[in-house]
Amino acid sequence: GAGVSQSPSNKVTEKGKDVELRCDPISGHTALYWYRQRLGQGLEFLIYFQGNSAPDKSGLPSDRFSAERTGESVSTLTIQRTQQEDSAVYLCASNNAPGTTPPVFGPGTRLTVT
């Protein structure tokens, strides 16, 4: 597609439920990143996929968070047993040749845990 797309754009869920967020990167982009932005806060790194390499999961805040990527396409971020502090905008970005091209960001998924 022309850009990075994310779905859903908004998600409201009850505390304790599981949620799945989806990211469709730009076709051909080998690198994919997930970030989180809490209200009024800066961007926090969550996880980074690069080609067939093992993902860098160092930013995942707890074992309730996991992410998968199928080849060089779609990625899903799963949050189990959601907590109110998980409320944030979850942003996905992708690029090709990391280090030589800037990342392209998706519009984000706004997650609200009630």
Place this chain on the structure above:
Amino acid sequence: KNEVEQSPQNLTAQEGEFITINCSYSVGISALHWLQQHPGGGIVSLFMLSSGKKKHGRLIATINIQEKHSSLHITASHPRDSAVYICAAPSYGGSQGNLIFGKGTKLSVKP
């Protein structure tokens, strides 16, 4: 792990003023990013630079690799430039991998 500091945190300017936003980082890198986050939340990459200076329209980004410092300048600022400007650097130095972000500079340009 890299630490990225931005200043100022907030900036109010009158239309037409020259704007400077500063960014410093702690671990040597070979590429630094400047991003713009619109009031609606969308994020756009403005620059990725590894040395010297880059210019795009009224925006100019400079970097001094030895001093671990970068600046973003806006000439002839306009109300539509109002946004949060964020610098970001690779977490572990170099140019690849995940990015560490500054806290952002919220710019408001008054007509």
